[in-house]
Amino acid sequence: xxxxxxxxxxxxxxxxxxxxxxxxxxxxxxxxxxxxxxxxxxxxxxxxxxxxxxxxxxxxxxxxxxxxxxxxxxxxxxxxxxxxxxxxxxxxxxxxxxxxxxxxxxxxxxxxxxxxxxxxxxxxxxxxxxxxxxxxxxxxxxxxxxxxxxxxxxxxxxxxxxxxxxxxxxxxxxxxxxxxxxxxxxxxxxxxxxxxxxxxxxxxxxxxxxxxxxxxxxxxxxxxxxxxxxxxxxxxxxxxxxxxxxxxxxxxxxxxxxxxxxxxxxxxxxxxxxxxxxxxxxxxxxxxxxxxxxxxxxxxxxxxxxxxxxxxxxxxxxxxxxxxxxxxxxxxxxxxxxxxxxxxxxxxxxxxxxxxxxxxxxxxxxxxxxxxxxxxxxxxxxxxxxxxxxxxxxxxxxxxxxxxxxxxxxxxxxxxxxxxxxxxxxxxxxxxxxxxxxxxxxxxxxxxxxxxxxxxxxxxxxxxxxxxxx
Amino acid sequence: xxxxxxxxxxxxxxxxxxxxxxxxxxxxxxxxxxxxxxxxxxxxxxxxxxxxxxxxxxxx
Numbered sequence: 001x002x003x004x005x006x007x008x009x010x011x012x013x014x015x016x017x018x019x020x021x022x023x024x025x026x027x028x029x030x031x032x033x034x035x036x037x038x039x040x041x042x043x044x045x046x047x048x049x050x051x052x053x054x055x056x057x058x059x060x061x062x063x064x065x066x067x068x069x070x071x072x073x074x075x076x077x078x079x080x081x082x083x084x085x086x087x088x089x090x091x092x093x094x095x096x097x098x099x100x101x102x103x104x105x106x107x108x109x110x111x112x113x114x115x116x117x118x119x120x121x122x123x124x125x126x127x128x129x130x131x132x133x134x135x136x137x138x139x140x141x142x143x144x145x146x147x148x149x150x151x152x153x154x155x156x157x158x159x160x161x162x163x164x165x166x167x168x169x170x171x172x173x174x175x176x177x178x179x180x181x182x183x184x185x186x187x188x189x190x191x192x193x194x195x196x197x198x199x200x201x202x203x204x205x206x207x208x209x210x211x212x213x214x215x216x217x218x219x220x221x222x223x224x225x226x227x228x229x230x231x232x233x234x235x236x237x238x239x240x241x242x243x244x245x246x247x248x249x250x251x252x253x254x255x256x257x258x259x260x261x262x263x264x265x266x267x268x269x270x271x272x273x274x275x276x277x278x279x280x281x282x283x284x285x286x287x288x289x290x291x292x293x294x295x296x297x298x299x300x301x302x303x304x305x306x307x308x309x310x311x312x313x314x315x316x317x318x319x320x321x322x323x324x325x326x327x328x329x330x331x332x333x334x335x336x337x338x339x340x341x342x343x344x345x346x347x348x349x350x351x352x353x354x355x356x357x358x359x360x361x362x363x364x365x366x367x368x369x370x371x372x373x374x375x376x377x378x379x380x381x382x383x384x385x386x387x388x389x390x391x392x393x394x395x396x397x398x399x400x401x402x403x404x405x406x407x408x409x410x411x412x413x414x415x416x417x418x419x420x421x422x423x424x425x426x427x428x429x430x431x432x433x434x435x436x437x438x439x440x441x442x443x444x445x446x447x448x449x450x451x452x453x454x455x456x457x458x459x460x461x462x463x464x465x466x467x468x469x470x
Numbered sequence: 471x472x473x474x475x476x477x478x479x480x481x482x483x484x485x486x487x488x489x490x491x492x493x494x495x496x497x498x499x500x501x502x503x504x505x506x507x508x509x510x511x512x513x514x515x516x517x518x519x520x521x522x523x524x525x526x527x528x529x530x
Binding site for chain 2: 242352354359
């Protein structure tokens with residue numbers, strides 16, 4: 001097994017494939033050999049499709065040898081979250097109810113990656129139906145955080161986070177309804193980007209809450225996330241919420257330059273009830289950005305005080321509508337935790353839901369006004385260090401607080417507004433990764449990525465790596 | 471007068487366990503307190519922003 005090859009980023013391994021220093025078959029076989037070993041510790045994969053991966057790798061090798069190189073994903077092996085459809089293959093949503101579901105079509109994001117020559121190694125574990133954040137799945141088992149196997153990887157894309165952090169997938173996609181890309185990316189020390197709502201098609205991705213759902217990259221580096229976004233972004237008429245807005249250039253402008261950048265800080269919401277080690281790291285990184293020529297301005301977004309109720313009323317209502325029939329006819333087939341959430345979602349009235357949408361519009365207007373004053377907002381991604389598997393409380397400055405509500409407190413607002421939001425590693429607190437969140441203007445992912453690159457270039461993780469790594 | 475949670479759910483064909491009912495009642499009280507933040511939010515001017523697009527999902 002070539003451990004150095006496993007630890008490459010997606011764009012690094014793509015460069016080796018392009019230069020014919022390594023073949024897609026060698027890269028894929030090396031990764032498959034490692035998955036056999038690593039999955040026993042992380043439980044990141046639900047299924048491994050070794051045979052079809054090797055077939056795809058052989059096909060990529062032929063195409064590249066014949067001079068038909070398609071780009072950075074050509075011949076690169078990766079796995080996707082198991083709520084993203086693959087044509088004629090099982091997609092389980094990590095559930096009992098959908099354990100044998102076979103889609104007749106690829107999701108649009110699957111199709112775009114397939115067309116780009118990606119090699120699919122399997123499907124990744126997740127919180128059941130993406131409705132939770134600890135990834136302690138009753139049907140497929142708990143996923144373990146590669147930085148500390150006793151800790152949660154975050155969720156709902158916890159398998160995605162653990163797979164990339166343990167180097168058992170070169171990169172991947174997550175889905176994000178209240179933070180499910182950014183939470184596990186933060187907990188696992190990765191870059192995770194929730195694009196602008198409508199930037200990436202959701203066609204063929206099982207919904208959690210239609211108006212809040214997003215699909216986006218989870219990656220070892222900002223460059224990898226940019227390359228993934230460039231491949232999957234763009235209008236798709238099959239997704240009713242997809243926006244017909246030109247796709248930006250996410251890769252060529254990535255230089256990490258922040259001179260003249262205006263950073264907004266909202267103290268009242270995004271720096272309230274934050275665990276000490278997390279707050280310290282985020283403020284240090286902001287100070288580092290200032291040293292590089294950025295300026296910091298405090299901004300006010302008063303309606304953030306409503307954000308938690310609006311996120312809960314919207315997500316719980318929409319999710320319960322999607323699963324209403326199964327809750328009436330076969331509730332025992334859901335895990336107890338999500339069954340409880342579906343029961344809770346049935347309690348909101350139509351008036352509650354519509355008032356939440358009014359408050360959401362107000363929140364959007366205030367975020368837009370703030371982002372006229374500054375280029376980006378910076379905040380912690382999570383207000384705490386990830387807890388142990390099985391804990392339903394988190395420690396914030398010595399107080400035991402609700403895990404779920406605090407998990408989505410800083411990520412949920414960007415699902416409500418639809419604005420792009422990315423987490424990048426800001427350093428280690430208590431030996432665990434801490435994520436810094438960058439929120440940008442609508443469709444301004446290029447700037448968000450570039451600020452992330454500036455943070456990445458500070459090398460805040462030093463030479464530390466997860467314990468479950470090659 | 472509001473109906474007990476058990477009755478609201480029963481009317482929708484959903485039967486939570488006794489353990490869940492206790493938890494649901496506690497959580498719903500927390501949500502009502504959270505919703506209290508909407509008081510004074512002056513929402514009258516805010517359209518709900520759902521779009522009714524004639525002829526399909528997208529313009530053009």
